[in-house]
Amino acid sequence: MAAIDHFWAVIPAGGAGTRLWPLSRSSVPKFLHDLTGGGRTLLQDTRDRLAPLAEDRFVVVTGRPHREAVLGQLPEVAPDLVLAEPAPRDSMAAIGLAAALLERRDPDDAVMGSFPADHVIPDPHGFGEAVRTAVEVARDDWLVTIGIEPTFPSSAFGYVHLGEPVDGHPAARHVQEFVEKPSVAVATDYVATGRYRWNAGMFVVRPTVLLDLLARWHPAFAADLRAIAAAPERLDELWAGLPKIALDHAIAEPAAAAGRVASVPSAFHWEDVGDFDALATLLTGAGSVTVLGDDDLVRPVDASGLVVPAAGRVIAVVGLDDVVVVDTPDALLVTTRARAQDVKQVVEGLKQSGRADLT
Template sequence: MIHPVILCGGSGTRLWPSSRKAYPKQFAALLGKESLYQMTLRRLTGAQFDRPLVMTNEDFRFLASQQADAIGLADARVVVEPCLRDTGPAILAAALILEREEGGEALMLVAPSDHVIADIPAFLAAVGRGVEAARGGALVTFGITPDRPETGYGYLELAGRPDATGGAVPLASFREKPDPEAAAAFLAAGTYLWNGGIFLFRVGDVIAAFEAHAPQLLAPCRAAVETGAQDLNLFRLGREAFARAEAISFDYAVMEKAGRVAAVPLSCQWSDLGSWDALWKEAGPDDSGVSTHGPVTAIDCSDSYLRSEEDNMRLVGLGLDHMIVVAMRDAVLVADKSRAQEVKNVVGTLRAAQVAQADDYPRFHRPWGWYETLCLDSRFQVKRIMVHPGGVLSLQSHHHRSEHWVVVSGTAEVTVGEKVRLLSENQSVYIPLGATHRMANPGKLPMYLIEVQTGAYLGEDDIVRYEDVYGRG
């Protein structure tokens, strides 16, 4: 049995504005109805896999659980990293959890949550070929057979050419993203693979590798596991201990230093969707080189990617060539396709100017559901709110605003002061300034309502929270 470990804590800058810090790309439905994270969960589900261990952070703990539950994988175990420490401490913490539960002989497969692998049987076959090497004590990584001189990926240098069986090959070195000339030489040599960031090894072997090459991580990560605690359906690593761990990637901490490292070639369509031009390619350009998503009309366009995220926003491209255009309700990106790798720098520029759209997503996800602002002025705000079946907002009050709630779909259980009542479609309630109140969805379908706020201050920090079933302060 293989224990999948899914790394799910990306920052969401390279596919801005569709991916942002508040809602990074692994949770977005970029290529269909399911998110990249959900596609990863499905890929790592089957007879050969135990239930997955999902390593994520505070901001995404409920989102990770909800998206797993939405595709029928409610048994996914979510481990909350209390602070960002990169992939090294995350993988070590996962290994220590599995060592405590399964022992050092257990196999763990580490995978990012935001990659696309089109040929799942080929991927599973590659994992199967890596098992023998991993059981023999090797730290196995999976490299994608390159089909072009790509400069956007790191490379794995093999000690020899892969044979016809596609088995594990000893690794000579890790290579950073090359320039065009080096990438062409790598492709011609036939002994280089793209670094896919996917690993397979025995739990005891990877812990021993950390002890040999990154011993400074052992004590804080062990303490974080030992002082961790179950919280609802989540496991929280100990905050103080985990914060003492050095922030370092797994490649730098272990893989580039370890002796018994092998690579298994993976020959299939793969992408880390690290830029908009990668998504353009994955979406399948037409004969003119145009890929579109959403309500888009392309007229006399070529070699371009046009995307509208809003059902009621029609994006029209006229005479565009070599362009990326992404339209959302609160932000629009227009860029030359050759500069797609620079989008992350745009986010830095927006952050420096304190532009909210740099990090905030127009739909704010919460453990109970989500809300989005439809209209905002100095003394009023209109929101649309969705509450999951069984979802419960905190018992709270506001110092500066009153609210009107109008149910538009489903049933709401509303508490105002001491009074509790059920509201159905087209019914409404008024919450006076200062009144304690709460909303819940007792039904089996999502509940939607419109909230109208009025007052002198409408910020989200004007909340006095008295009770919360999700443990928020």
């Protein structure tokens, strides 16, 4: 797979992964974990699948508390391109900061692709081909999303509504609109039409196009980001005033309405791994109990489900089906795959009762 000239991989490494508690914590969030058992963390996997395309052109944007961990996990990335947000400001600020930096560093030819650090994509080749196509479209000043083919009518993801093919780019489609997480019934209709794709938050765009689109709807926001890139010492001062808004709401939705967004529909296997049910599906192997970690520690008797022995202790599970047991040194979760979404209630409860240290 050949590298793409002037292609810059941007990795916003944020998000707590609350529904993966107690494995994922605000102190050690989802992207810093090896959730596939393959020996690499989600962040490292994200870099690995982009390296053939971007070579050493990476920008990582993460929270200040996680910068050291990110540097440790990604020795291949230049430290000055691992940016630390002074405080969480959602995805528009994070990705916009990378765009402003790249606009100055590689003003004429840069195309950036932004890819969340915490997704699982077992098909790097299919992914790479989609990115290559998206970059070609983006060079013509489109804001390009990669549209994931739905494998079921999920109510957990937003969708992009595909329009007609893009002139000169037959593999790309106009995006008519972004739609928020629908009900399962609505999602079923979407999937049946064949004209909807999951929005996985993967955007490919020229940095200047991104910032100019932002300037159209949020001019002060774009100006502040460009000011930070011009004078990095002003980061703390200006960052505090930035709006807390997702890129989707800030620019993708209005730009779609303005006919500026294209999508590259793709069929590579993609997993959000949003909760332990999804993780169990991803990992399910031959045994009745799926183990993320050392198999020898898990002793099932008439049991099935997912067990994560992350504290090094022996775990016996007797007579429970589709159970989820996640064992960490200071907190233990016992639930079922069907109730995996409700783990966030536990995290909220801990915060409310003064045990935010565990979240």
